[in-house]
Structures are given as structure tokens and as C-alpha cells.
Amino acid sequence: MLHIGIDVGGTNLKAGLVDEQGRILAVKRVPLDFQGPERFAKTLAELSEAVLLAAGARMEDVDYVGAGMPGAVSGGQVLFITNIPMQNVPLGDLFRSYLDLPLLLGNDADCAAVGEYFCGAGRDTRDFAVVTLGTGIGVGLILDGRLRGGVASSEAGHLTICHGGEPCNCGRRGCWEQYASATALIRLTKEAMAAHPESALHSVAAKDGTVEGRTAFQAAEQGDAAALAVCRSYVEYLASGAVSLINVLRPEVVALGGGVAAAPEALLLEPLRQIAERECFAGHGGRATRIVRAELGNDAGIIGAALLGRAI
Amino acid sequence: MLHIGIDVGGTNLKAGLVDEQGRILAVKRVPLDFQGPERFAKTLAELSEAVLLAAGARMEDVDYVGAGMPGAVSGGQVLFITNIPMQNVPLGDLFRSYLDLPLLLGNDADCAAVGEYFCGAGRDTRDFAVVTLGTGIGVGLILDGRLRGGVASSEAGHLTICHGGEPCNCGRRGCWEQYASATALIRLTKEAMAAHPESALHSVAAKDGTVEGRTAFQAAEQGDAAALAVCRSYVEYLASGAVSLINVLRPEVVALGGGVAAAPEALLLEPLRQIAERECFAGHGGRATRIVRAELGNDAGIIGAALLGRAI
Numbered sequence: 001m002l003h004i005g006i007d008v009g010g011t012n013l014k015a016g017l018v019d020e021q022g023r024i025l026a027v028k029r030v031p032l033d034f035q036g037p038e039r040f041a042k043t044l045a046e047l048s049e050a051v052l053l054a055a056g057a058r059m060e061d062v063d064y065v066g067a068g069m070p071g072a073v074s075g076g077q078v079l080f081i082t083n084i085p086m087q088n089v090p091l092g093d094l095f096r097s098y099l100d101l102p103l104l105l106g107n108d109a110d111c112a113a114v115g116e117y118f119c120g121a122g123r124d125t126r127d128f129a130v131v132t133l134g135t136g137i138g139v140g141l142i143l144d145g146r147l148r149g150g151v152a153s154s155e156a157g158h159l160t161i162c163h164g165g166e167p168c169n170c171g172r173r174g175c176w177e178q179y180a181s182a183t184a185l186i187r188l189t190k191e192a193m194a195a196h197p198e199s200a201l202h203s204v205a206a207k208d209g210t211v212e213g214r215t216a217f218q219a220a221e222q223g224d225a226a227a228l229a230v231c232r233s234y235v236e237y238l239a240s241g242a243v244s245l246i247n248v249l250r251p252e253v254v255a256l257g258g259g260v261a262a263a264p265e266a267l268l269l270e271p272l273r274q275i276a277e278r279e280c281f282a283g284h285g286g287r288a289t290r291i292v293r294a295e296l297g298n299d300a301g302i303i304g305a306a307l308l309g310r311a312i
Numbered sequence: 313m314l315h316i317g318i319d320v321g322g323t324n325l326k327a328g329l330v331d332e333q334g335r336i337l338a339v340k341r342v343p344l345d346f347q348g349p350e351r352f353a354k355t356l357a358e359l360s361e362a363v364l365l366a367a368g369a370r371m372e373d374v375d376y377v378g379a380g381m382p383g384a385v386s387g388g389q390v391l392f393i394t395n396i397p398m399q400n401v402p403l404g405d406l407f408r409s410y411l412d413l414p415l416l417l418g419n420d421a422d423c424a425a426v427g428e429y430f431c432g433a434g435r436d437t438r439d440f441a442v443v444t445l446g447t448g449i450g451v452g453l454i455l456d457g458r459l460r461g462g463v464a465s466s467e468a469g470h471l472t473i474c475h476g477g478e479p480c481n482c483g484r485r486g487c488w489e490q491y492a493s494a495t496a497l498i499r500l501t502k503e504a505m506a507a508h509p510e511s512a513l514h515s516v517a518a519k520d521g522t523v524e525g526r527t528a529f530q531a532a533e534q535g536d537a538a539a540l541a542v543c544r545s546y547v548e549y550l551a552s553g554a555v556s557l558i559n560v561l562r563p564e565v566v567a568l569g570g571g572v573a574a575a576p577e578a579l580l581l582e583p584l585r586q587i588a589e590r591e592c593f594a595g596h597g598g599r600a601t602r603i604v605r606a607e608l609g610n611d612a613g614i615i616g617a618a619l620l621g622r623a624i
Contacts (some may be wrong), residue, residue: 156559279482
């Protein structure tokens, strides 16, 4: 059987036809252009048909369409999405009136976890977490071989690492994502630039035309002291939440995804592993967790959405 | 079928014969008196026979013995115990040479979760956590109806709530249990006593002959300002970790156990629920978690150990 996976982003919809091995056979992309839930369901259906056509496959080869949404979902229901005005929308039912296939919904972090679990960094595990470092921190959990999805979907980006710290959009203070998301890294970088006019951070940022998540890592690779301090402090914050997550769940593997995860191993993964080795409870017995880089990159969303039916 | 559950504490072993409904039919207790793993396995076997005898039951009515241990275990193996010198001991095998029954091991927090799940505050749930507030914070998780036990047993007491904060025995800084265990509450109480010689905390502590977890709650019930501040600050720390745990796992119910959980509802559970309602991610969609008091008290250990076989 084949599955269709749709990655719903803030600006684009990307659909892929995916086989049982997680290989993408064809991809189609359209702008989001949101004009209400009805029209959105119709767009998902049309996009599904377009990707089938592009691959020369037939409707009866496909058993469901999976969609990864940037928000909270449960079953075929959209509960709440921050950047697309939908709340308590029965998207699965709406979709069915345009295309006779079940629509499975997952949030984007959960889809990343499903994709990596079957086809990437989580292969050969049963207990697995993906931590996606982006605008916020998205965490997807596979526990005992099943996705923690729907109403139980993890919001581990909102574990507090600093009691009474930075305010978060969620209403709490001190959430992990306020310190260890790409957004937070950019904030730390800008603070260091303001404090260190001599730093190479300025020339690196000027070349890119903007401060990005990678700015600090690039300047640090040139040996810049202020940039090295930013990277060190960022990794400490990242480790603070990662070790907490690991202590709560003791997974076999935690995979880091998102743009920041592409940073040089010596500046991100190596110091992170050192802190984890020192601080994780595994030192006192029980399972030690491996920390690795996610493998699927931008395809994780499509592949994960397509394989949702195998994990829920 | 009947099961034997043994609660292994730092000073005593308590064994109970337990039926399928979690009712305790007989209890036997002996001092720990640890003299090596071999002798310990023999004591567990003798205690099992003694509780059978006390209940007038036969060996063939029992299918296994479960033991709740104050440390890390996996299968029939003791990995590490803080207060009893055993490390990597095949306790199940040793036990079997004295009594022909399987010995299942769980850690004490996990046994509390199993007991409450089948017979207490976790009845009618599939996703459930018990948080035991004692010397440290022990957390047991039932996810999708299965215990997260053995090598995956939760150490959520060691999630950081204060990055760079109080040092913890585990090697980290800022662990939740350094702020919200009974031990931490006693520390907060003593600090308030030192700062407020006029506080009713002094007279309450004098009456008990010592500062205990309940000292602050008792003085707060008399309207003492310093005691009220201690309770408020304690609940904020408790909430900090509890909301993080809830955001990571979105369980249906979190039950608080241990002596501190017996504090007056208006001073502990009510303000805790208010903070959780305000701060949990459920406000943005997904499942809201109920916070309740654990129900089984001191019997949770025996009942949970006895029912281990149904949860793993």
C-alpha cells in the first residue's frame, strides 16, 4: 500500500506519495492561501489527487492521507492552530466530502518523530524522542513503539528550566523553548553582538545580511571568543531541558532536528553529550540515552505524516 | 489467583497477600537487617511463606511475588540501590533458589503508580502519574495502560526547574526534588523560622519536638504570615515541576502521594490546581490534566508490588 503525507507549514503545503519503506515517490507543493476550513479541506484533497497523478499511481493504491499540522489535533479534529485560524474543526469529515480517503492528523513535531522512528534516527528503537529546534521547540515522542499523539501529544518545549524566568507565549515563565529554540539562540547572539562590538559575529551576520541560528556557530568556528561563549551558553540551556526530558522518560535515543541541529558536531552535539553523560540519572543505574542528529531533514514532515497510520 | 507484594523500605520489609481486586488479605513485617544479597533473597522468601501461612492460603494460589525496591531495577535484576548495598544483583535468581515463584521487581515510585492505577486515584485512566513527595520526589508513570518501569523507569524528580540552582545528590543542579520534596519543604520552613523569630512556626515545631513537612501547613492554618509564605512558595515550586511533567506527557490524572500530600486542600491542592490551570499547555488545546490526592496511603507499596505483574 502507498500513503500520502502532507506537511502543512505556515506558508506552503507539501504533499508526497510515500511507499511502505518511507520512500517519497512524488512531491507536489502549493501555497497555503488559507480561505476557511472548507476551502482548506478541498485544497488538501486536490493536492492529494495531484501528487497521485504526478506519480502515475491510482487512488486504490492509497489507504489514507496523513497531514502534519502546526498545532493541536486529535483524531480527525483540528483543536487549535496558532498561525492558521482554525479551532475545533472536523477537518477529517470536511476532507471526506472531497476525497474518499481517511484523513489522519498529527502535529508537526509528532510527524517528525514518526518519520525518524520508521526511517531515520529512531530505527531499531522502541522509545524515542525527536526535539526540533526552530521558532520554538517541538518534541515528538514514540514510547513503547507508539506515538504519544492527539490529546496526549507532548509539549515538552514548555517544560520550565528557569523558575520565574523569561515569559513564554504559552503563559508560563522560563520555558525551555525561551532558552534553547533557534529564536532564543538568535536572541543570545544579538545580546553578545551588542556587548562585543569587536566580535566576528558582526562580520558573519553582515555577510548573511541578518542574524541567524547559525551565526554564532560560524563565528565560533573562526575562534571568536564572544561567539564561543554564546554557543556554550546555548548548549547549556539545551542540555538543561534535554536532560530533564531524558530523566522523565529514559528513551533509548533523542534526535535533534531543525536548522540548529546542523551546527558543527564539536560545538553542539559533543558538548551536549558531555553534559548529558555527567548529569543524566543513568549514571545511577537504568538506561543511558544516546543523543544524535535527526536524519530526514525537510522530508521528515512528509514521511512522518504519510506513516502516521503505522504509529497511532 | 493471589499475589504477594513486598514493600522494601530503608528499615523494614512489609509483605502482603493481595487478591485480584487489590485487597490485602494478610500482612507480615520484619526489620530489614541487611546481610548481603543471598541472605536478603532468603528473607524475602521466608517472609512470603510467612504471609501465606498468616492468611491460611496455599503456595499454588499464588502466581508470583512482587517487590518494590528503593532504587533502580530491571526485570529480576537490582541495578543500584542508594541505601542498601546491592549493585547488579540477580535477585530474582537468588530468590528462586529459596522459593519456587517468579520474583518481579519494581522501584517504589513505580509500585505506588501501579497500586493507585488499579485500585486508587488512577482507576479508569490509561495515562496516569503518581508524584510521591518524600525525602526526594518519586514519580511513577502509567502510559497507555502500561508501567514505564525497569530501565525506562521515570526519574522525573530530577527534572531541572532552576537552571544552575541548588545542587542535587544526582549530580545536577536545580532538580525539582531540591525544591518540592518534603526535605525541601523542611528546609524552607527552617529558613523562615530563622528569619521570623515571631512566627508561630516556632511553637508548632516545639510541640512536635522537630520541624516536619506539616509544620508550615499547621502554622499557616493558624494564619501565621511567615508560614503562609512558606506554603505559597513551596506550592509554586511544586507546580513548576508538576506543570512541566504534565506538559511533557499530558496524562489524564496526576496523583500526589507521600506525607506532604495530606496537607489541607486549601493550602496545597487548591493553589496547585490554580497554577496548573493557568500554566498548563492544555489552555491552548489538547488534554487538561486533573490533579488529585493519592488514595492508598501506606498500602500503595504492598498493593502496587503485588499487582506489578498486571502492568508490565
